[in-house]
Amino acid sequence: MRVIALTGGIASGKSTISSRLSQLGASVVDADLLSREAVDAGSPGLAAIAERFGSDVIAADGSLDRAALGSIVFADEAARNDLNAIVHPEVRRLAAERLATIARNDPDAIAVYDVPLLVETGVDHDFDLVVVADADAEIRTQRLISLRNLDPVEARRRVVAQASDEERRRIADVLIDTTGSLEETEAQVDSLWADLVAGRR
Ligand SMILES: CC(C)(COP(=O)(O)OP(=O)(O)OC[C@H]1O[C@@H](n2cnc3c(N)ncnc32)[C@H](O)[C@@H]1O)[C@@H](O)C(=O)NCCC(=O)NCCS
Numbered sequence: 480m481r482v483i484a485l486t487g488g489i490a491s492g493k494s495t496i497s498s499r500l501s502q503l504g505a506s507v508v509d510a511d512l513l514s515r516e517a518v519d520a521g522s523p524g525l526a527a528i529a530e531r532f533g534s535d536v537i538a539a540d541g542s543l544d545r546a547a548l549g550s551i552v553f554a555d556e557a558a559r560n561d562l563n564a565i566v567h568p569e570v571r572r573l574a575a576e577r578l579a580t581i582a583r584n585d586p587d588a589i590a591v592y593d594v595p596l597l598v599e600t601g602v603d604h605d606f607d608l609v610v611v612a613d614a615d616a617e618i619r620t621q622r623l624i625s626l627r628n629l630d631p632v633e634a635r636r637r638v639v640a641q642a643s644d645e646e647r648r649r650i651a652d653v654l655i656d657t658t659g660s661l662e663e664t665e666a667q668v669d670s671l672w673a674d675l676v677a678g679r680r
């Protein structure tokens with residue numbers, strides 16, 4: 480099995496790329512989804528969050544109030560580090576488990592690990608290829624404002640909470656320019672996939 484890491488800043492277009500790769504035949508593991516599993520109702524992760532951040536971040540139905548926690552951690556680096564220390568080890572464990580299952584079921588699989596914080600958490604896996612969705616910080620900020628209805632202050636905080644465009648470009652084997660049309664992004668993904676299948680990458 481080959482494992483491809485797919486990273487990029489918030490709103491860089493990773494989801495567009497990973498869903499195209501999935502259509503083409505890749506097996507996708509999504510760290511954002513795993514981070515939700517890690518804090519499911521009743522999980523030790525959620526209990527640790529309640530202990531650190533208090534009942535204000537727990538909704539009436541006992542689930543995580545993501546908006547409340549988001550407004551705390553994107554405004555405060557120490558709080559964000561504490562949250563990361565609770566959630567990231569479980570995400571790493573779940574990712575290793577999912578990738579092992581994919582390898583067992585299909586030794587020839589091409590797996591894609593969609594991992595937003597690859598630079599921030601350190602490249603600790605032996606990836607065959609690192610693909611970076613590349614749209615600069617200003618474009619991503621505008622997308623958060625216009626497509627996700629974040630106010631400009633919240634949008635900037637999220638972008639600033641992550642590695643710089645330059646840091647991500649430095650670890651990239653392949654850059655996908657996600658500043659054009661969706662079709663232009665998909666064409667780059669199709670060409671990457673053709674290279675992977677043909678063994679050129
Ligand atoms: C703070 C939380 C509750 C906000 O939830 P919300 O539903 O608004 O956002 P969601 O989880 O969909 O994340 C959206 C994007 O925000 C960015 N982001 C999320 N967490 C972080 C973080 N700790 N540091 C920097 N950027 C982050 C990523 O680009 C991510 O793709 C949530 O993001 C969270 O629990 N984060 C900690 C776990 C984590 O690091 N997840 C991201 C990768 S595993």
Ligand SMILES: Nc1ncnc2c1ncn2[C@@H]1O[C@H](COP(=O)(O)OP(=O)(O)OP(=O)(O)O)[C@@H](O)[C@H]1O
Nearest residue numbers: 489490491492493494495626657658659660661664
């Ligand atoms: N050329 C493009 N390529 C990819 N996405 C684009 C492009 N042009 C506009 N977009 C839009 O930008 C947004 C990018 O968000 P998307 O959820 O794909 O990013 P993401 O990297 O997965 O973000 P997150 O880190 O928040 O999970 C989407 O709404 C997408 O439709």
